[in-house]
Amino acid sequence: MGSQLRLSAGQAAGLAVVLLGTPALGAQLDSAAADVVVVTGERSGEAVSDTVLPVTRIDQAAIIEIGAQHPAELLSRAPGVMLNRGNGAEHLTAIRSPVLAGGAGAGSFLYLEDGIPLRAAGFANVNGLFESLSNLAGGIEVVRGPGSALQGSNALHGVINFLTPAPDQTATLVEAELGSFGRARGQLRASRAGERTSALIAIAGQHEDGWRAEAGLDRVEALVRLDGETPRFDWRATASMVTLNQETAGYVGGFEAYRDLALARSNNDPEAFRDAMALRMALALSGTTGSGRSWQVTPYLRANEMDFLMHFVPSEALEESNHASAGIQASVRTLTDWGSYTLGTDLERTRGALRETQSRPTIFSFVQGDHYDYSVRSDVAALYGQTRWQLLDSFRLQAGLRLEHVTYDYDNALADNAVGRFLRVADREDSYDLVLPHLGASWQLDADSAVIARLARGARAPQTTELYRLQPGQVIEGIEPETLDSLEIGYRRDAGGPVSYSVTAFAMQKRNVFFRDADGFNVTDGRTRHHGVELTLDYAVSPKLTLAVAGSWSEHSYDFDQPVTTPSEVIRSGARIDTAPDWLWNARLNWVPSDSFTGSLEWVYVGSYYTDAANLNRYDGHDLVNLRARYRIADGVEVFGAVRNLLDTRYAERADFAFGNDRYFPGEERGVSVGIRVRR
Template sequence: MHYVIEVAHCSMHFCGGKGCSNFSQNRMIMKSVIKYLITLCCVLFIQSLYAQSGPCKGKVIDGITKEPIAHASIQINNAKQGTYTNNKGEFEWPFNGTQQELLVSFIGYQPLTVLVNQQQSSLVIELQSSNNTMQEVVISANRDVARRSQAPVAINTLTAKTIQDTRPITADQVLNKVSGVYMVNLGNEQHSMSIRQPMTTKSLFLYLEDGIPIRTTGLFNHNALLEMNMAAVRNIEVIKGPSSSLYGSEAIGGVVNFITLAPTALPSLKLSVQGNDIGYKRADVQTGFTSGKWGVSVNGYYADKRNSYIEYSDFHKEIVSARIDYRFSEKTMLTNSITWMDYYSDMPGGIDSTRFANRSFSNPQTFTYRKVRSLRYRSTLNHVWNDRSKSSVSLLYRDNSIGQNPAYAVKDDYRRQGNGWVGKKDLAHGEINDASFNSYVLIAQHKQQFGWKDAAIIGGISADISPSTYRADYIRIKKDSVSGKYLGYESKDSVLTHYRSNINNYAAFLNMELSPVEKLRIVASLRYDLFQYKFDNYLKPSAFSGSPDTTNHFSAVSPKIGFTYNFSRSIGVYANYSQGFVPPQVTEMYKGVKVPNLDPSVFYNYEAGGWISLLKGKLSADLSIYYLDGTNEVVSVKLDDGSTENRNAGKTLHKGIEMGINANPVKDISFRFSGAYSRHEFTSFNEKGVKYDGNEMNGAPNWIYNTEVWYRPSYVKGLRVGVEWQHLGSYWLDPVNTVKYPGFNVVHLRAGYLWKGYEVWVNAINLGDSYYAYTASKSSFGYSYNPAEPRNINVGLSCDFGQFFKK
């Protein structure tokens, strides 16, 4: 806007000649002064008008995480005028008049109307997550931001709001809210998992951090999520079913993607402390800011547990993540992040049937432990070429070691042999082992959109070079034959296993989408993986130490095709066919194996589902049905000479139905139901000479559901009270199907109060003090139970010092 002001030139002078009187001189001077003052007033008035019509500036941020929200819509109410926020969440809009109403909105958030007047030089607008989950934005479905309604997969998002309301100590306390998911709590953040599979420690699940696997292929660890920094997590996405066509191996039962916090738009510093009455204590720090082209975020926590309800079950964990963003321009940004963790835990193991029946939490293990040290560094360069084209390149480095004196390796010398018993009652055998690896990873990805049929292609390549080592040393254990406690051990100069393996994984992937007709979206993806395992045995090959030095190659092609059809913005259906694969793990290929000769296990998945949103978002539901056929699964086959050998000889079948319901029947109350019915069967399974054909798989409950109700009274702003009910149905303890565990029901009560930047919460876990086991099993060594925590009260307090930085 430009203003042109023509000002008459005024000449002020005094003449001293004839015909010029003092009066006339003064008159001329006064006229000149008056003209000058009038001109000056006009200029100042016009400038004041321009100041009142100056730009309205502001930032739109997430109300919980304080991260900027890019591409949020800013509209003037009742006018066809508006703008969008930039990548920093900033916007600028010419201001006209004394006040205006701005409607601020973004997918997945509740729209907000803001009244703006000329006295406000800068706005900070905080959006809150929406309760309607049908139109959420998801990232994991096709490796890029997409509408949930255009993703032909069963995918659920645990939002920042859900995580804050729950205030979880461990990841299972939020993940188990997802239909069909049961993350088994094995104590001290250790776990196993069940997603479209039985509760298992097998490599059938893929865990990601910002879309990149936490661990490398072939070295799966069922405790991988203890390496996650929950203080740095913004939200969690769970894809159920095979996703190998995009993410590669191990993505069979499901993919869990932890999306981390970005630097906050405003300076932020959150400190919190919490603890419960069974020995757990924790302190968190979350901080971040953005200044010019730089953005910084640092998050971490220290957790410690002593003298808990189970003997010898102490642990501590310290973990910190740092992220630095540098924005070269609106189109180019470099992100560097690093996570470091040091973890130690006693390893109590499960308790036997006698202790479980007597509710005895004494622990026979007095010295077993697990130590984990991990470092992950990632550097990602993102560039937007134009509105239809963008690329990213990521470099990743991992340094990981797990040292153990494992309870599962402790075996009594006194054992049954034939019709009698042999060995010493005061002697047991065990091992101390260490597994370490480094990874050097490159991932390059490009997305190209087209004007024809709203088509888009995402393609990329990846390379993962991961050398690893493993060593196990024998220890001789002294046992008290009366109490059954393992009292101590002595190391012997005896190496059980010692090898090095190099795992190279090269892959290329392609995801294609288009809408041939309105409302229909077709998505197809394809991935090719090439593996090279190089094994060097430092010991003489044997049935225990492992195979001779060798190199193995194998490859896998993983397709997926599906569609979504949206009848309207509130009703849609989808279907897909996909394949997933699991390469042999290094331990399966080489440890205790004479001749390594395994192929990837392949799973074939057929799936359909849909979603609906009613009553203006007050009621929504989603449904999925799946049929998953597993082939070439690794089983241990008993040979004629009595030894065993791993072979691709197993087949299994997994089928089920999953449902989620969200409702807001009245303003102050919200309701959620997440449930699944499934059946997991051995189709063809002959392990060590025993056939399981037609049996249900052990550790596979038919029913899993989780229900939750929250009450947020409008007359007490910031207060929340929630009740959660978790049900796990009965399941077989052994693959022969001889004994069942009855399952359990457990209720949790949570309450919190948020006032300005201060929050206090109280969580009553296992409110009814139910006595049950997180998981139970039966083997040739007897029964094993992992007893759940008794009723415990967790109290926490946090302060967000970022409130003092707000303008």
């Protein structure tokens, strides 16, 4: 590591916090409580202390109390996770990875609702979290690195599973909040627990005028959930909807332009917008046979549509996309004297379409009129098996294998030709096979500590936009599924006392990396390497004061050479991938001086990173401080407030170097919000 481990003041401070509060370094997880149950690795659920996955759980109470204006506020509490927050609900995600854009950003992370993907595998959205129930969720589970055998394409760098709240565990709640920049947020959760059937209905909405000029947001989440039981099986029915209407602001240009408040608040793309809707329905059935065997069957439907003005290209074309899916998940789990095994299948059919139209006059090679107009039928069929062996009282193995077949049937509605910079390929079929194994082991050293090791492969089939939205000179042949091989080892300790902690070290190699280089050519055989260390700590300093820390150090580098004509975008083997900070820290000091008052001081640190592939330009990183508090004024009634960016730091949510210029998505100045919450 050598010179790469020189610490800045912020890095040293974060490391000191951890070392002073920790009697020994340790590892793999995440949620400190041993009795916490997670369901992402095994749909039947398993205790955090039993899982071999590096998973962090954010519970319903934390989601409500954080009152996130953007999912980044929630997910930054997991180690190794960073979201570059864009305007409104927009974002780019990093989980054990650089911040990824384009098809890689869409297809490298699997977003789920109760274990069902929010979108079909080939139709992912780089801003996919805005279609989630981020405000209404009953819990969020974040898996770092490849998923288990239960997750298929797109579970490459990470998995985020949004869990709907259980009616019998959710109090009726009404909440309203007002804040800076014309923000208003509210939600209603109404639940009824019955002897045989329980019900929940919930709705949340948020509005903002926009921190930047002409960059407003309106977003609504809605959920209905019914839980029931019969003598033969249990059932859960859910229906959820998310709508988004937002104006969009783009980059500001010039070295450290984000420091100029007037420039940072400006918007050179006032006509840009993004309108979207997502609908999902599922019926989960589960039961037992009375012979150590349990089963689950979950049919589901989903539909997504989005209109998006592509303000970042000269054409400013309108993209209209949609897709609808029907699928089923089915599995059988058998308990044995030596452990358990699960066999299952996932089947899904999707029909999607995309149209791109330029209304403004022709400019350069951006031709007025229809650029693309096509539909795609996608079929996914997967078989998987996962088993757990209790070899010794203190030693357990878990192994899984998933075989997945993805087929695309593409139909072009325009002439099969090239127009300007747009190539419409002829009708065709493409298929991809994914083989996804994983092997994990857990060695319980004593009642309070364990060593975890895991070897896994993740993969993603190419996105339909990568295959069928081409430019002249590009071809589909040679595009293969990206694969990521991951090895990790960790140690975790939870003695039930004032300190619990975890440390995980990982190394990953990715092959068949697909992207379009700065010269516009397809790269189909790129390779990258990733390694790092993640740490979590929960420390009860006193009965009234607790410290929670999530941090990571990582390196992400190219493992191939790609010469291009733009000097700042030349790729050299061993060079660092751009937009990949070495250090990420999130630390929270929680103070509860009485039953009526809770205060929280949060520090978020993003380290420096290169902003171009050639490592010629960089962003220095930033520190943010957030303050939250709530006070109970009567039984079941509390007021709450937050000051985000307490120190009014000038920073960039995303820094980039392109077209010979530094450019930035500027971060918000200090903002204040206050609200009232009633629970019954």
